[in-house]
Structures are given as structure tokens and as C-alpha cells.
Amino acid sequence: MNDKKLGKNDIAWETLFQRYSILDIIAKQGYFEIEATQINEERESRLMAKFDHSVNLPQIFKDHNLSILPISRSKYIIGCFNAYFNLEYSTDIELIEIEFPSYIKSIDYTHLYSEASAISCAFNTGIIDDLLGEKTSFTLSGRMSSGCFDFKIKSYLNNQSYPISVINSQCEIDAGFESDEYLILIEAKKYQVDNFIIRQLYYPYRLWSEKITKKVVPVLMTYSNDIFSFFIYEFQNKSDYNSLRLIEQKNYIIAPEEITQQDVSDIFETITLIPEPSIPFPQANNFERVIDLLSLLVERDLTREEITENYQFDQRQTGYYTNAGQYLGLVEKYKAIGTGDITFRLTQEAKEILSKRQKNKYLSLIRKILEYQVFYTVFQLNLSRGKIPSKGEICEIILSSRADIQKTTPGRRQSTVKNWIYWIFKQIQD
Numbered sequence: 001m002n003d004k005k006l007g008k009n010d011i012a013w014e015t016l017f018q019r020y021s022i023l024d025i026i027a028k029q030g031y032f033e034i035e036a037t038q039i040n041e042e043r044e045s046r047l048m049a050k051f052d053h054s055v056n057l058p059q060i061f062k063d064h065n066l067s068i069l070p071i072s073r074s075k076y077i078i079g080c081f082n083a084y085f086n087l088e089y090s091t092d093i094e095l096i097e098i099e100f101p102s103y104i105k106s107i108d109y110t111h112l113y114s115e116a117s118a119i120s121c122a123f124n125t126g127i128i129d130d131l132l133g134e135k136t137s138f139t140l141s142g143r144m145s146s147g148c149f150d151f152k153i154k155s156y157l158n159n160q161s162y163p164i165s166v167i168n169s170q171c172e173i174d175a176g177f178e179s180d181e182y183l184i185l186i187e188a189k190k191y192q193v194d195n196f197i198i199r200q201l202y203y204p205y206r207l208w209s210e211k212i213t214k215k216v217v218p219v220l221m222t223y224s225n226d227i228f229s230f231f232i233y234e235f236q237n238k239s240d241y242n243s244l245r246l247i248e249q250k251n252y253i254i255a256p257e258e259i260t261q262q263d264v265s266d267i268f269e270t271i272t273l274i275p276e277p278s279i280p281f282p283q284a285n286n287f288e289r290v291i292d293l294l295s296l297l298v299e300r301d302l303t304r305e306e307i308t309e310n311y312q313f314d315q316r317q318t319g320y321y322t323n324a325g326q327y328l329g330l331v332e333k334y335k336a337i338g339t340g341d342i343t344f345r346l347t348q349e350a351k352e353i354l355s356k357r358q359k360n361k362y363l364s365l366i367r368k369i370l371e372y373q374v375f376y377t378v379f380q381l382n383l384s385r386g387k388i389p390s391k392g393e394i395c396e397i398i399l400s401s402r403a404d405i406q407k408t409t410p411g412r413r414q415s416t417v418k419n420w421i422y423w424i425f426k427q428i429q430d
Helices: 008-019 020-027 059-063 115-122 127-132 199-211 261-269 288-300 306-311 315-327 348-354 358-370 373-385 392-399 412-427
Strands: 031-035 067-070 073-079 084-086 095-098 137-145 149-156 162-165 170-178 184-190 196-197 214-226 227-235 244-254 331-335 342-346
Touching: 008 031, 008 059, 059 162, 059 342, 067 392, 073 315, 095 127, 095 412, 115 127, 115 170, 115 184, 115 214, 127 184, 127 227, 127 358, 149 315, 162 199, 170 199, 196 199, 196 306, 199 214, 199 227, 199 392, 261 358, 261 373, 288 348, 288 412, 306 315, 306 342, 315 331, 331 358, 342 348, 348 358, 358 373, 373 392, 392 412
Parallel strands: 095 244, 184 214
Antiparallel strands: 031 073, 067 073, 084 196, 137 170, 149 162, 170 184, 214 227, 227 244, 331 342
């Protein structure tokens, strides 16, 4: 058993596993079927059985390599199923630049902070047509019955296949676009992902493969850091849940404005350093994920548990990245009235930054990083030497600015400094 602090889902599932001897039954027959009414005894099933990424799984599922799938509107199946698909973002592919139509006034492409707005923008700028190479129409979205179908899924442990029958489960399609030859079904995320549950592509694929004769194309779309990334897949065997294969990745960006060396130099030369905050020094290596977190908070405030359960952050990462946002003065936390839950929201400065056009938004974020002595000094040394300072040197710079940090801590923090500086240089395009 992991000794980390358990969340509400963790605790509820621990109770259910004990009450119904779930592990014993899985050991005997390979799976356990559970009714929604049984789950509801502890917490609403809609909150307890939807885990888009493996990192969101309750601790007892992680400890025993388990996952859960819906098999009807009121029943789920738990087993050692290989339910998730890993992905990597290719850095070698061309970033396709798209001009925004001048006649469209009702879409603000600089403020796409929901999946629906990102999909709408992608369609109305011609990205979806370019993706398929054909003219498309926006034909479907929303929740619907999955229909009835059988499939096999592999065990996470030994590759053994298990047969599963689905009877009118509920599935949700973020968007469907139809052309002369294809129906493209999109599952959208407004942040970068490391993996996703195949079910979100497979159930809609099975439903519409039975309904129409056109080729059904499952696609995962992520919108992160102003880039639309499309992962085009196919199921090589319609009855095999694990036959998903990546065909192509395509990346798009709308009306990009180049950030030049002079732009960053102008910021660097006009920086006014601010005192180190009382917030712990950040340990969040991927600055793009810091931006993802800020983007998630545009729509609404989120509790610590909501971030951990619904997005691609585990409990530790939620702490690291919300802390990084607070360090930069872009996120603040408070206790929600009534529940007392620790909740995070954007500061007014963050709201102003995120409302800017792409170039000015990223220049403002660069300024926020360089306002702090450690990052300013490391950036300055990088400029003068043409390379990043050594690990030991960055550790010394951290210690000189943060008297509250123990000598063993900078070793874990220096990689954040290095990666944030790399992120700044990555934005320069001339």
C-alpha cells in the first residue's frame, strides 16, 4: 500500500474493494463486475469510474494493475486490462501555420480555453479539412448510447485476452466531421497528455462503424500552448480493443507571430528583479505544463483533488505545478466556503497575461520567469557563455538566493531552472 495521502476516490474504492472482496474475485475469474448502485454507496459513480489517464486511477487500482470500463449504463467491469495507450509528441514534424479568416468575429483564437472552443476554431479555420484532405461537415457531438458489441482486451500482466460485452453503455463524442469518404471522430483534450484511455476512441468507433459504411477515423486532439496536435489512429481489428495504431501526427498553429532574439533581449534589459516569495522554490520541470495548468484555471477555479482526478497530474505533480504557479504570482489558493477544500484560481495578473495575443502572452511569461534572481542569473550566464551553467553552479545560485533551502534541496530544483531557461530559448524563432 502506498503511504501517500489518499483522495476521496482512493478511500471510497478501498472501502468497496473490501466490502465486495473484489481482489479475491479478480484472482479467481480475472475480472469483477460492479453495479453503479454499489459504487454509489460510497460516492457518485460518475466521479468514481471515469479515469481518462492512468495517472488518475485510484491507488488500489495502481497497486494491482487494474482498470475499469463501462459495459452498460449501470454496470462496470474491473480487471487487469491493458486499457490505456501511451503517446509521445514528435518534435520532428512540421508545424503547419494557418491564417485566421478575417471575416470571423465571433471566435477569439487567442482565447481558446475549452475543448469546444478549440474544436470550433479548428473546424472554422480549415484545419479539419486539411487534416482529412477533404471538405468536411460538422455532423455530431455529445453523449449517446454505444449500442451493443463484443470485443476482446488484453491483460496488463500476461497479454491474455478477455472477452467483454457492451450493452448500450454511454459514450461521448467531442466532435464528428464527415466528408465524402470518411467520418472523423475526435476526442479532445485542452492539455498535453502522456496516455489516454482507449475506450474514448473505441466505443464511438464501434458505434459508428456499425451505423455507416464510410471509413471511421478515430482521432485524439490536444490543444496546448496554442498548438493543435492531432493523432490520427486506426483500429487494425475492429473486435480488438488493443489493435489501435498511430497513423500520423499533425500539428497546427494559427497566425503565429515570431518571437525574436531582440524581443527577449528587450525584456531582459528592462527586468526589475523582485524578492523571492515565501513559496517553496519550484520543482516543475515542464514549463509547458505550467501553462496547461494556467489554461485549465481560466474556465473555473479547481480544487487540488479536481486537478488530480480529472487532468494528467498525479497528486505529487498537482502540488509541484500549483506551487510553481504560486511562485510566479500567477496562481493563488484559498479554502472554499462550505467545504474547506484547498482551491486554486488565477491571479488578476495571470488573467491579463492569458488574455493577450500569442506573442505578447509568451513574452509576458518570459518576463515573469526572469523577474526572479535565480532565473535571471542563469539566463545571463547562458547568454554570456553560450551554454547553460553546470548543475553545481546552478545549485550554488539557488542557495545564494534562498537561505531557507537546505543544501540537499537545490540538486532537485536545478533541473527546473535549466528547463525553464531552455523553454525561453525555445520560444525564439529567428
